[in-house]
Amino acid sequence: MRILTLKRSSILPGFGLTLGLAVFYLSLIVLIPLSGLFLKTAAMSWSGFWHTVADPRALASYRLTFGAAFVGAAVNAVFGFVVAWTLVRYRFPGRRLLDAAVDLPFALPTAVSGIALTALYSQNGWIGRLFAPYGIKTAFSPLGVAIALTFIGLPFVVRTLQPAIEDLDAGMEEAAHTLGASRFQTFRQVIFPFLLPATLTGFAMAFARALGEYGSVIFISGNMPMRTEISSLLIVAKLEQYDYAGATAIAVVMLLASFLLLLAINLTQRWFSSRLGRSAA
Amino acid sequence: MNANPLTRSDPRWLRALLIALTVLFLGLFLILPLATVFLEALRKGVGAYFASFRDPAARSAIRLTLLTAGIAVPCNLAFGLVASWAIAKFEFKGKSMLITLIDLPFAVSPVISGLIYVLMFGAQGWFGPWLAAHHVHIIFAVPGIVLATIFVTFPFVARELIPLMQEQDTDEEYAAISLGASGWQTFWRVTLPNVKWALLYGVVLCNARAMGEFGAVSVVSGHIRGLTNTMPLHVEILYNEYNFVAAFAVASLLALLALATLIAKTALESRIRTGAQAVEPLEMETIA
Numbered sequence: 001m002r003i004l005t006l007k008r009s010s011i012l013p014g015f016g017l018t019l020g021l022a023v024f025y026l027s028l029i030v031l032i033p034l035s036g037l038f039l040k041t042a043a044m045s046w047s048g049f050w051h052t053v054a055d056p057r058a059l060a061s062y063r064l065t066f067g068a069a070f071v072g073a074a075v076n077a078v079f080g081f082v083v084a085w086t087l088v089r090y091r092f093p094g095r096r097l098l099d100a101a102v103d104l105p106f107a108l109p110t111a112v113s114g115i116a117l118t119a120l121y122s123q124n125g126w127i128g129r130l131f132a133p134y135g136i137k138t139a140f141s142p143l144g145v146a147i148a149l150t151f152i153g154l155p156f157v158v159r160t161l162q163p164a165i166e167d168l169d170a171g172m173e174e175a176a177h178t179l180g181a182s183r184f185q186t187f188r189q190v191i192f193p194f195l196l197p198a199t200l201t202g203f204a205m206a207f208a209r210a211l212g213e214y215g216s217v218i219f220i221s222g223n224m225p226m227r228t229e230i231s232s233l234l235i236v237a238k239l240e241q242y243d244y245a246g247a248t249a250i251a252v253v254m255l256l257a258s259f260l261l262l263l264a265i266n267l268t269q270r271w272f273s274s275r276l277g278r279s280a281a
Numbered sequence: 282m283n284a285n286p287l288t289r290s291d292p293r294w295l296r297a298l299l300i301a302l303t304v305l306f307l308g309l310f311l312i313l314p315l316a317t318v319f320l321e322a323l324r325k326g327v328g329a330y331f332a333s334f335r336d337p338a339a340r341s342a343i344r345l346t347l348l349t350a351g352i353a354v355p356c357n358l359a360f361g362l363v364a365s366w367a368i369a370k371f372e373f374k375g376k377s378m379l380i381t382l383i384d385l386p387f388a389v390s391p392v393i394s395g396l397i398y399v400l401m402f403g404a405q406g407w408f409g410p411w412l413a414a415h416h417v418h419i420i421f422a423v424p425g426i427v428l429a430t431i432f433v434t435f436p437f438v439a440r441e442l443i444p445l446m447q448e449q450d451t452d453e454e455y456a457a458i459s460l461g462a463s464g465w466q467t468f469w470r471v472t473l474p475n476v477k478w479a480l481l482y483g484v485v486l487c488n489a490r491a492m493g494e495f496g497a498v499s500v501v502s503g504h505i506r507g508l509t510n511t512m513p514l515h516v517e518i519l520y521n522e523y524n525f526v527a528a529f530a531v532a533s534l535l536a537l538l539a540l541a542t543l544i545a546k547t548a549l550e551s552r553i554r555t556g557a558q559a560v561e562p563l564e565m566e567t568i569a
Contacts, residue, residue, distance in 0.1 A: 010370065010371055010372075010451075011455060011458055011459075012370050012371070012451065012454055012455070012458060012464065012467070013458075013463075013464035014366060014367075014464050014468075015367060015370075015371045015373075018363045018364070018366045018367040019367035019371070019373070021360075021363045022360065022363050022364035022367050022368075022379075023379070025360050025363075026360075026364075026379075026382060026383065029428070029431055029432055029435060030382065030385055030386055030432065030435060031382065032401075033397040033398055033400075033401055033432070034385070034389070034397055036397055036400045036401055036407060037393070037396070037397050037400060040400050079302070079306045082299055082302050082303060082306070083303045083306060083307060085299060086299045086300055086302075086303040087303070089291070090296055090299070090300055092300050094304070098303065098304070098307050100543055100544075100546075100547045101307060101311045101312065101543070102307070102311070103543055103546065104311045104315060104539065104543065105311070107489055107493075107539035107540075107542045107543050107546075108314075108315070108493070108535070108536060108539040109492070109493025109494070109495060109512075109513050109532075109535045109538075109539070110391075110493070110495045110496065110513075111493075111495040111513040111514075111516050111517055111532070111535075112318060112493070112513070112516065112532040112535050112536055112539075113314060115318075115516065115520050115528060115529065115532060116314040116315070116317045116318050116321075116532070117314055119317050119321055119525075119529075120313060120314060120317050126313070126317075127309075127313075150310065151310055151311075151314065154310060154311070183291060183292065208388075211390070212389075212390020212391065212392070212393070213390070213391075214390065214391050214392050214495065214496035214499075215391070215495035215496050215499075215513070219517075219520065232390060232391075232392040232496065235392050235393070235396060236392055236499070236500060239396065239399065239500060242404075242405065244399070244400065244403070244405050244406075247396060248396065248400065251392070251393045251396055254390065254393065255389065255390070255393055258388055258389075258390065259388060262388055
């Protein structure tokens with residue numbers, strides 16, 4: 001850690017001690033174990049790595065994971081927008097309660113969400129039985145995976161949009177109104193372009209979170225290889241067969257995907273904030 | 282800010298429609314699953330509900346969860362204080378990179394968080410043979426569970442404290458030092474009271490995740506009943522054995538913890554907001 005050198009001396013004590021302890025603990029808990037993942041992959045041959053990550057079962061798991069994560073994030077982008085708008089702009093009984101409840105998917109342990117959703121959406125569940133007569137399986141199917149990922153991603157869109165909606169300049173809307181724009185025109189041409197960056201950021205964050213989700217999905221998915229097996233579960237399945245190298249290879253693919261996504265989020269946020277000439281919402 | 286001028290208000294029918302959609306969507310996706318946990322737990326009556334907690338395996342799962350959080354939260358609390366002191370009170374090169382690295386565990390999915398410790402300490406891991414020769418058990422034992430929990434809850438306290446302490450200037454600390462206070466006294470009497478609500482906020486979130494973590498812990502636990510099952514893992518086992526009442530009974534304790542967390546979080550947010558500009562609590566939070 002040569003780069004961490006003191007630039008300005010301060011009369012406050014404890015710089016060396018606290019920085020040293022922080023870097024030591026960070027290295028021990030996070031950096032060294034994480035680098036082990038890449039070292040393990042580097043020890044694999046290229047063909048062995050490719051054989052593992054491009055095998056049909058792995059490809060099927062990526063398709064399901066990315067597809068269901070995309071559907072969940074898209075549903076959240078639409079309904080999360082409505083929820084955020086309603087919670088910020090309107091006053092109605094129960095609003096504060098609903099507002100606090102938005103964080104529930106963060107606070108509720110994923111295993112609990114998983115069994116609760118499965119109980120609701122399985123054939124005998126309150127919601128599942130409404131769809132069963134039409135031959136729609138809301139649990140133990142790719143649809144079930146998408147439902148769980150919608151639940152898990154819900155807070156991201158709402159919590160990213162709320163401050164952006166609060167920040168909307170009242171003057172802009174009033175000006176549009178004064179100039180004769182209808183409410184719908186004002187929304188489409190003034191409000192929505194302003195809220196688009198926050199919506200996209202929330203979407204991408206929900207998507208990134210959904211890619212790695214495990215606990216809430218494995219109960220409702222049914223876990224059939226090639227059909228309803230998500231990538232996280234494939235990693236666990238390989239570990240249970242003591243195939244460490246195989247598990248690591250899939251893990252590296254998924255980790256790189258989420259890093260790229262986070263990088264994209266940061267870049268687009270920077271792009272939008274420079275375009276709008278204001279700090280990112 | 283809440284007084285909506287007439288020009289900004291939507292037509293009455295639109296308000297009604299959007300409020301109905303919001304209530305329906307949140308009711309369907311948030312309230313209903315939460316209610317299900319308690320309804321399923323009480324399906325066979327209060328007697329069966331409480332009987333679930335007399336099972337020794339359930340008790341040992343509760344004990345292990347408390348133990349794990351009891352170690353992981355203080356460790357990450359101490360780290361949060363130490364890291365935020367270094368980052369907020371001093372200038373040094375590589376600071377922004379250090380902040381990014383502290384957030385790293387949020388970008389790693391739960392299963393991968395467990396996997397990295399299996400690669401280090403598992404039977405075929407880097408230190409596996411050495412550990413086996415010295416009869417030290419980390420993976421499929423309590424130390425692995427604690428380590429994985431520390432990893433997934435690593436940033437919670439630090440990420441609340443760092444932005445807040447960076448916003449507060451160091452004048453008060455300088456004054457204390459010039460008046461002859463020791464570094465420790467300055468920290469204890471000046472710095473800590475200034476950040477106490479944000480600190481508590483971080484601890485509450487850290488604790489909720491520590492007690493509720495599933496994926497990472499599941500990978501390193503080995504699922505040995507009565508020994509290496511935390512509450513979420515015990516819920517999984519009971520559920521897979523079709524023992525639904527017991528599974529939802531244990532799950533209901535975790536749901537109560539989640540509700541307590543939400544209440545504490547909401548209460549603390551208003552306190553923090555009055556102090557300093559609200560810390561953005563959500564950016565990248567638990568992308569895992």
